[in-house]
Amino acid sequence: MNLLIYKTQEELQEDLVDYIVAIANKAIEEHDMFNFVLTGGNSPKALYHSLATTYKEKIDWTKVYFFFGDERNVMPTHESYNGLMAKNAMLDLLEIPEDQIFYVDTTLAPEKAAIEYTKAINAHFKGSDLNFDLILLGMGDDAHTASLFPGTSILNSKEVEVDSVFVEKLSTYRISFTAPLINKARNIAFLVFGENKANAVKHVIEDKKKNTKLYPTQLIQPIDGSVTWFLDDAAAALLDS
Numbered sequence: 001m002n003l004l005i006y007k008t009q010e011e012l013q014e015d016l017v018d019y020i021v022a023i024a025n026k027a028i029e030e031h032d033m034f035n036f037v038l039t040g041g042n043s044p045k046a047l048y049h050s051l052a053t054t055y056k057e058k059i060d061w062t063k064v065y066f067f068f069g070d071e072r073n074v075m076p077t078h079e080s081y082n083g084l085m086a087k088n089a090m091l092d093l094l095e096i097p098e099d100q101i102f103y104v105d106t107t108l109a110p111e112k113a114a115i116e117y118t119k120a121i122n123a124h125f126k127g128s129d130l131n132f133d134l135i136l137l138g139m140g141d142d143a144h145t146a147s148l149f150p151g152t153s154i155l156n157s158k159e160v161e162v163d164s165v166f167v168e169k170l171s172t173y174r175i176s177f178t179a180p181l182i183n184k185a186r187n188i189a190f191l192v193f194g195e196n197k198a199n200a201v202k203h204v205i206e207d208k209k210k211n212t213k214l215y216p217t218q219l220i221q222p223i224d225g226s227v228t229w230f231l232d233d234a235a236a237a238l239l240d241s
């Protein structure tokens with residue numbers, strides 16, 4: 001595990017963009033495409049905007065395929081739809097063609113949306129190993145990542161797939177990569193900042209005895225790939241060293 005801690009969100013973001021650019025270019029050099037899984041929520045907005053503006057020329061975007069690690073069960077036009085956030089912050093600015101973006105179809109029932117998304121991923125990787133080049137993840141202050149929320153049924157999944165899950169505390173369904181699917185990635189990067197995340201960061205990174213029901217992000221342990229945490233000082237404040 002690589003742990004990178006920055007004084008400010010701006011410094012964190014600059015380094016994370018450089019990291020993404022390096023992985024993208026290596027993937028394109030090695031297998032002529034970059035399969036990039038995006039995180040949702042609020043944290044990545046500025047990062048996505050920066051990739052699409054200041055860093056626009058650093059990647060051959062015609063070779064990038066975009067996926068979503070989780071999605072909210074709202075219509076694609078809803079402000080909470082993770083796909084819409086990424087579209088507005090990055091994908092439209094880069095003029096990425098629709099056939100390079102794998103949105104979750106939330107016009108379907110959540111179970112069906114998850115099945116169709118799994119099928120779309122399998123079809124994209126057909127004939128090759130299902131390894132995303134980079135999965136970008138956030139983490140909530142309750143230690144959820146993607147839509148792997150504390151105490152939910154999806155935490156027990158052993159399947160390499162996308163699943164739907166009812167999140168009782170939000171009274172809503174989510175559609176999410178399972179932990180086994182995330183753990184197949186070549187690279188995983190966590191983008192986490194702000195003091196409200198400090199307690200979750202401490203438990204996820206330092207607990208010797210894991211409690212994945214309470215801290216689902218502890219499930220993220222790549223089989224073969226790398227995991228890198230990009231934290232700011234506030235999120236890292238409770239770490240021992």
Ligand SMILES: O=C1O[C@H](COP(=O)(O)O)[C@@H](O)[C@H](O)[C@H]1O
Nearest residue numbers: 039040041042043138139140146
């Ligand atoms: O609900 C969600 O929250 C997490 C964390 O979001 P953040 O804005 O606090 O970083 C996010 O990773 C996930 O994709 C999203 O659906």
